[in-house]
Amino acid sequence: MSADLRGLDGPTVRADVARGARTGEPEVVYAAGKTPAQTLTAVRALLEGGVAPVLVTRAEAEHLAVVADAYPQAAVHAEAGMLVLAPLAPLDDRLAGRVVVVTAGTSDLTVATECAVTLEALGERPTVLADVGVAGLHRVLDVRDTLAAADVVVVVAGMEAALGPVVAGLVAAPVVAVPTSVGYGAAQDGMTALHGLLSACTPGIAVVNVDNGLGAALLARRIVRAGDRRHGGWE
Structure with missing residues (x-):
């Protein structure tokens, strides 16, 4: 049974698309405790905000499947519970x-x-x-x-x-x-x-x-x- 969020005021996901400019590393989507839909919402918000790379961590199979279905180009690392989109180019x-x-x-x-x-x-x-x-x-x-x-x-x-x-x-x-x-x-x-x-x-x-x-x-x-x-x- 899903939680009753009717009393929650505002969105459940607020992606920080400016973190990379502040710290040098982008916001990372921590999937544990999130639904697959919430995880996908966060990933989409980061990508639409021009964030790169986009990383999902501590993901279960359901999280990985939903995000990979929406973004087939994603690199899935199931052994680590991770997914990567828009990785930076390797250093020389x-x-x-x-x-x-x-x-x-x-x-x-x-x-x-x-x-x-x-x-x-x-x-x-x-x-x-x-x-x-x-x-x-x-x-x-x-x-x-x-x-x-x-x-x-x-x-x-x-x-x-x-x-x-x-x-x-x-x-x-x-x-x-x-x-x-x-x-x-x-x-x-x-x-x-x-x-x-x-x-x-x-x-x-x-x-x-x-x-x-x-x-x-x-x-x-x-x-x-x-x-x-x-x-x-x-x-």
């Missing part, structure tokens, strides 16, 4: 690989994919390294050169999230850590990973919310964009 080769997204386990890939898809939609060209958690420390060391060459490293890890401090101790780049809800009972749906990352003694780590691949992508992009502005590079 010299700027490839400046953001590296690394996961502790294969189970963290859904969140890492949300991060990578967001970066790609905004023109970045991230490198994704999966399943290099500290349960096999040699796996981290095997990709150390790739990590060290990055301008920003996004570490996506559940359980106790030890990979974040380990990577931060190996590289000079800032580390954006994403705790995930992956783990057994004591992992407490990501709270153990979150607390571990916030308590880490290794410097250079910024921590976003549990499972927040989108937020990690936007923070990583702001870091590299700040470097671009300082050095007269891409805007």
Whole structure:
């Protein structure tokens, strides 16, 4: 049964089409809690307002189907619950690989994919390294050169999230850590990973919310964009 909204005054969706001009990143449609029709209304409003790219996150199959039916050109990433329209053109080769997204386990890939898809939609060209958690420390060391060459490293890890401090101790780049809800009972749906990352003694780590691949992508992009502005590079 749908909610009774007869007492609601005004529209249920108010798209912010000017956010990109203010912050450098457009408004993103968060589908969780929205009906498929509300999600489509938000997407349409952003596109009609000239927003690019348009991203839908945390979408269920029904959201994805309705939007993709209306916009067949949409790129659907069902594994991450995402949809992308009007992506920005990729940056040139010299700027490839400046953001590296690394996961502790294969189970963290859904969140890492949300991060990578967001970066790609905004023109970045991230490198994704999966399943290099500290349960096999040699796996981290095997990709150390790739990590060290990055301008920003996004570490996506559940359980106790030890990979974040380990990577931060190996590289000079800032580390954006994403705790995930992956783990057994004591992992407490990501709270153990979150607390571990916030308590880490290794410097250079910024921590976003549990499972927040989108937020990690936007923070990583702001870091590299700040470097671009300082050095007269891409805007």
